[in-house]
Amino acid sequence: MSLDFIDWALVRDLLSWFLFLLGSAAVVIGALGIVRFPDFFSRLHGAGITDTAGAELIVFAMMLQAPNWIVLAKLIFIAAFFGLTSPVATHAIAHAAWMVGFKPMQGAALRYKGDEGE
C-alpha cells in the first residue's frame, strides 16, 4: 500500500491551520472570559482557557511549521514550560487573594456569602 499520492506538505499546512484557528479562538475566548466574568475567582477560569488550550494549541501549530529540529525542541520546551508554570502562577494569584480575605461569589444568584443581610 502506497501513500505517495498524499501531499504531505498540504496535510501539514491544513493541520496547522486547524490548530492555529482553534488556538486563536481559545486565546480570544479566554480573554473574553477575563473581561466578562463577574468576580475575581471566576476570572481565573477565563485565564485558564488562554493558558491551557490557547497557548498549547498555538505552540503545537508552530511545531508543525518548524523548519528544523532545533526550533522544534525549543517549542517543546515552551510547551512544557507553559504546562508547568501557568497553573503555579494561577494558583499563586488565587491563593494570595484568598489569604488577603477575598471571598468568591457563590451559587447561581452570584451573591457574596454573608452579604444577604446587608
Place this chain on the structure above:
Amino acid sequence: MGRILILVLNLVVIWLLLSGYFDKPLLLAFGAASVAFTTWLAVRARIIDNDSVPSGLFPGILGYWAWLIFEIGKANILVARQALAVEPKLSPKLFTVPNPPRSSVGKATFGNSITLTPGTVTIDVREEEILVHALTEELADVEAITAMGERVARAERRQT
C-alpha cells in the same frame, strides 16, 4: 547519586537543545562548565531530593499526563461555552476534595492538575484536603476530581 546523574543528564540535554551548537569546542566547554557549576551548587545546597528531581514520578506520570490532556480538552469546551454565552449561567462554588498523594511532588501535581483543568482552580492546599473553586455546578464534580487525585497517587511509585 542516581538523582545527581539524572540532573546532570537533564541539564546537558537542555543546554544542548537551547544552544544548538555541537561542533564548537569552546561553547561546549562553557556548557560543561555551567552544568558542573549548577550541579555543584545544587549538591552544596542539599536540594537534590524527590522535590527537585522527581524521578519517582516516572514512568507512571506519563500515562496520567495523556489522560489529563483529554480532561483539559473536555473542561475547556465547557468553560468556553460559558465565556461565549450571551447570559452566562455561572454558579461558582467552593468545596474541598481529599488530597490522597503521599509525596509533596504528588500533592503539587494534583493541585496543578486541578488548576490546569479550566473551570476548577486550586485555592488552598492543605495537608489532607484541597480547597477548590469551580465555575459552575457541572464543573464542581467532586467524584471526578477525587478520582483524579487517586490516579496521581497510583502514578507516584516511590513515597518519601
Place this chain on the structure above:
Amino acid sequence: MMFAVATVAIFIAMSLALVRAFVGPSLYDRVLAGNSFGTKTVLLIGVMGFLTGRPDFLDIAILYALINFAATIAILRFFSYREATAKDRARPLNEGEAP
C-alpha cells in the same frame, strides 16, 4: 497567512486583557490580567518569529516566559508584604467588586 491570523487573534486577546488590567477593580484582577498578557506576549513573539521567517525569536519567547513567571510571583510576594501591614483589609478590598 496562518501566522497573520494567529497574530491578529493574539492582538485582540491582548487588548481584552489590557481592558481588564485597566478596569481592575482589585489588585489581583490586574495581576491576573498582567500574567495573562505575558502568556499572550510569549505566543505573540513566537508567532511573529514565524511570520517574519526568523524562528530564532523563540529564544526571546523562552526568556519572556521565564521572566513573566518570575515577575508574577515577585509582584504577589511584594504585595503580600504590603497587605500584611494594612489593617482591616478584608472588606475594603472586596468593596470594589460588589455586585
